[in-house]
Amino acid sequence: MNRIEGLQYENGRVIVEESEMEKIAQNYFQNLFSTSGIEVINHISVGMLNCIFNEANLMLTKRYMVDEIVMALKGIGPTKASEDDDFLALFFQKCWHIMGKKIANLCLEVLNRAKVMANCFQ
Incomplete structure (x- = not known):
């Protein structure tokens, strides 16, 4: 029941081999939790008030x-x-x-x- 049958690459190709699924999952989470640069921080800080006196x-x-x-x-x-x-x-x-x-x-x-x-x- 708790089994992943396959994963899909961004290009739509479906993979069912465990080692390839592991790579897909690793790449997905690596991209999800990494930043591409400082502009991300600038985007987040827009509109924030300076709260330290x-x-x-x-x-x-x-x-x-x-x-x-x-x-x-x-x-x-x-x-x-x-x-x-x-x-x-x-x-x-x-x-x-x-x-x-x-x-x-x-x-x-x-x-x-x-x-x-x-x-x-x-």
Whole structure:
């Protein structure tokens, strides 16, 4: 009952072989969910009102500061660890006086200058 007997190419040719039907379905959905360029976005945005006020935009685009990094670190549960280094947040919280400046500078490089993490250790 739940069986697809065949699929039809855009030119009208009907295919019943499973491997060919797979290709037709893949092409259909690839075309359906891909874009042909930026003009699609322009078409969608026509008539949309600018809903971010200047004050909010300034807040969203301002540079990160060291005190924000420290505040975020203090807000992390002490037994939480990132998957990258497996150090508990407690380690960074307790040793901040030793290495905080270097860590903060690294964070600011990533956040403010969009520096890629892989490049930070070279």
